[in-house]
Amino acid sequence: MPTRILPAGADPDAVRSLTTLLSQLPDAEPQPPVTDSTQLVDTLARLAAESVDELPEVVVVHERIGPVPALELIREVALRFPAVGVILVTTDASPGLFAAAMDSGARGLVALPLSYEELANRVQAVAQWSTGVRRHLGHGAETLAGAGGTVVTVSGAKGGVGATLTAIQLALAAQASGRATALVDLDLQTGDIASYLDIQFRRSVADLAGITDISPRVLADAVFRHDTGLALLLAPGEGERGEEVTDRATRQLVSALRSRYEVVVVDCGAQLGGAGAAAVEMADTALLVTTPDVIAVRAAKRTVRMWDRLQIRKAEETTVVVNRHTRHTEIQPALVQRITGTALARTAVPANFKELQGVVDAGRVHELDARSTVKQALWALAGELGLVRAAEGATHRGSGRGSVSLRRRKE
Numbered sequence: 001m002p003t004r005i006l007p008a009g010a011d012p013d014a015v016r017s018l019t020t021l022l023s024q025l026p027d028a029e030p031q032p033p034v035t036d037s038t039q040l041v042d043t044l045a046r047l048a049a050e051s052v053d054e055l056p057e058v059v060v061v062h063e064r065i066g067p068v069p070a071l072e073l074i075r076e077v078a079l080r081f082p083a084v085g086v087i088l089v090t091t092d093a094s095p096g097l098f099a100a101a102m103d104s105g106a107r108g109l110v111a112l113p114l115s116y117e118e119l120a121n122r123v124q125a126v127a128q129w130s131t132g133v134r135r136h137l138g139h140g141a142e143t144l145a146g147a148g149g150t151v152v153t154v155s156g157a158k159g160g161v162g163a164t165l166t167a168i169q170l171a172l173a174a175q176a177s178g179r180a181t182a183l184v185d186l187d188l189q190t191g192d193i194a195s196y197l198d199i200q201f202r203r204s205v206a207d208l209a210g211i212t213d214i215s216p217r218v219l220a221d222a223v224f225r226h227d228t229g230l231a232l233l234l235a236p237g238e239g240e241r242g243e244e245v246t247d248r249a250t251r252q253l254v255s256a257l258r259s260r261y262e263v264v265v266v267d268c269g270a271q272l273g274g275a276g277a278a279a280v281e282m283a284d285t286a287l288l289v290t291t292p293d294v295i296a297v298r299a300a301k302r303t304v305r306m307w308d309r310l311q312i313r314k315a316e317e318t319t320v321v322v323n324r325h326t327r328h329t330e331i332q333p334a335l336v337q338r339i340t341g342t343a344l345a346r347t348a349v350p351a352n353f354k355e356l357q358g359v360v361d362a363g364r365v366h367e368l369d370a371r372s373t374v375k376q377a378l379w380a381l382a383g384e385l386g387l388v389r390a391a392e393g394a395t396h397r398g399s400g401r402g403s404v405s406l407r408r409r410k411e
Contacts, residue, residue, distance in 0.1 A: 002029040003127040004055075008040045009033065009062025009089075018060060018089065018114065025120050031056055037068035044081050052083050057130040058123055060110075063090040067311065071104045072251060078105025079255040083133050085126035089114070103212065149180075149262045151254060152385060153283040156270035157290040157300035162323040162349070164192050165356070166289050166378060167267035168365055173382035174263040175229050177389040182223070182231040182261040186250070186276050187269025188242025191235025197226060198363030204236040209249040214256040228366050231261065247274035254282050263387050272303075277312050285385055286313050288342065291324045292331040297339055304340050315341040321381065324351035347381040349374060 005022050007030060009015040015033045022030040034040045040059070047054040059077060063070050074086050085107040090097060093111035101109050107129055108122040152170065156163035164187070171183040184205065185191035194201060203222045208214055224232040233253075236242055257264045266283070268276035280286045290300040300320060307313045320340055322333045325348035337344040355372040359365045368375045382388050 002027050003057050003123065004029050004031060005058045005060060005123065006031045006040070006043070006056040007033040007060050007062075008035075008037075009065050010035055011062065011064050014062055014064065018062065021114055021116060021119060022060070022123070024116065025123060028123065036066055037073045040065070040073065041076065041080070044077065044084065048081060052134060055081060055084050057127045058085050058087060060087045060089060060123075063088065063092070063112075068251075071100055072248060074101065074106050075104040076251060076255050079252075079259055083130060085130040085133075087122055087126055149258045149260075149264055150285070150387065151258055151264045151266065151279075151283045152285045152287065152387065153266045153268050153276075153280045154287045154289060155268040155276065155280065155303070157288055157296050157303055159270045161270070161289050161291045161296055163270065163289045164196060164267050165360075165365060166287070166321060166323065166349070166381075167265050168193065168196055169368075169375060169378035170382045170385070170387060171230055171263070171265040172228060172366055173379040174265070174387040177387075179262040179387070179389060180231075180260075181229075181263040181265065182233060182257050184233045184253075184257065184264065184266045184279075185235040186245070186266050186279055187271075188235050188245055188273065188275060189239035189271070190269065191267065193232065193267060194234050194237075195363055196360070196365045197232070199224060199226065199232070201232075201234050201237075204234050204241070205253065206236040206241040206244045208233075208253055209244040209246065212252070214252055216260060219256055219260065226366070233257070242273075242275075245275045247278035250275040250278040251282060254279055265387075272306065277307075277310065280307065281312050283313075286318050287321050287345070288318055288340075289321045289323050290336060292322055292326075292329045292333075292336065294331070297331060297336055300336070301340050304342055316343060319343045319345050321345045321347075321349065323349040324353075325349060326351050345381055345384060347377055347384050349377045349381070 005028055007015055007018050019030050019033055022028055034043055061070055061074060070088060077086055087108045087110055088101045088106050089110050089112060091112045098109050107126040110119050110122050154163050154167040171181050175181040185193040201224045208222050211218055222233060226232055266279045268279055288300055288303060290296045304315045304318055308315055320336055320342045322336055333344055333348050350373045352374050355374050359368050
């Protein structure tokens with residue numbers, strides 16, 4: 001059976017040379033190359049959604065792939081697609097880089113300029129390893145292989161627009177439908193999920209920031225299990241500790257959660273930092289919550305433009321949710337969509353704070369009455385986004401994206 005090999009690199013000449021050499025290997029079947037980290041992850045996710053058997057046995061990553069650095073990309077691929085063997089092609093074949101590549105999940109390293117014999121030996125060894133892993137998976141190994149769970153980020157156009165309440169109710173809807181769900185508070189300085197749910201906790205997302213290999217046991221130790229069944233990973237009680245949660249740590253954390261939960265909802269707050277940006281970049285669906293007033297809509301427009309400038313997410317790949325909507329406001333959802341240039345959630349959340357005040361003040365928003373129009377709208381939104389099982393709502397998913405680093409456009 002031929003070995004399927006997927007080359008990945010940003011330099012056209014380097015990738016062309018790599019593909020030519022790969023095509024000369026015995027029993028090799030090079031796939032059309034991908035040119036950046038987002039395309040690589042999206043391609044693997046699409047194939048994995050069909051079957052693990054559709055994935056290539058080997059992915060060869062050139063050191064100059066972008067925008068995500070090669071080692072971070074390898075770590076994400078290893079976490080999300082454990083049946084795929086990754087080889088790093090690099091000019092630096094030092095022991096230090098070799099160790100770093102292995103720690104990131106690579107199965108091998110090949111030095112530039114390429115040697116046919118070295119490349120052939122490494123591809124053969126990695127292909128054999130991948131075949132063995134798939135044979136093991138086929139006999140019942142417990143894993144969330146392939147694309148993993150759905151990640152949804154919820155950001156606020158500005159403070160006070162209802163992003164946290166939205167995130168909580170989306171997660172509750174997913175959990176109530178029978179899907180294993182994690183809710184993450186990445187509003188690192190001012191996160192309120194713990195207050196909304198009236199819980200005391202010891203560990204937070206900051207405790208995972210310095211861990212390079214987040215194992216299931218390590219993750220379980222940091223997660224707070226709520227009475228509703230939600231797995232909560234909360235913002236640190238000391239806001240200054242939020243600085244420990246870097247964009248790199250966030251990518252590792254989101255990848256680990258995605259591999260172990262069917263739905264991951266991330267409250268990113270209203271202030272952009274490296275951690276929130278990384279989560280938005282990695283999300284299958286990125287929600288931006290606004291209220292139908294001039295100040296909030298202008299803030300939403302600024303946020304969308306900033307995300308685009310920093311290559312975090314394009315406007316058309318962002319979904320705006322209008323909260324506190326009434327038929328009598330001058331600014332209606334269609335106008336918000338035109339102003340921001342984003343996609344628009346079909347479900348608008350009605351303005352009815354009286355329904356919320358009691359449970360918010362008590363820190364029991366999970367006990368919001370099922371007859372509440374706000375709850376009904378938010379749970380309908382969960383169905384629209386495909387976060388609940390088919391019997392409970394829609395099943396489509398947002399467009400997937402790989403993670404890309406927070407940086408300005410190249411000149």
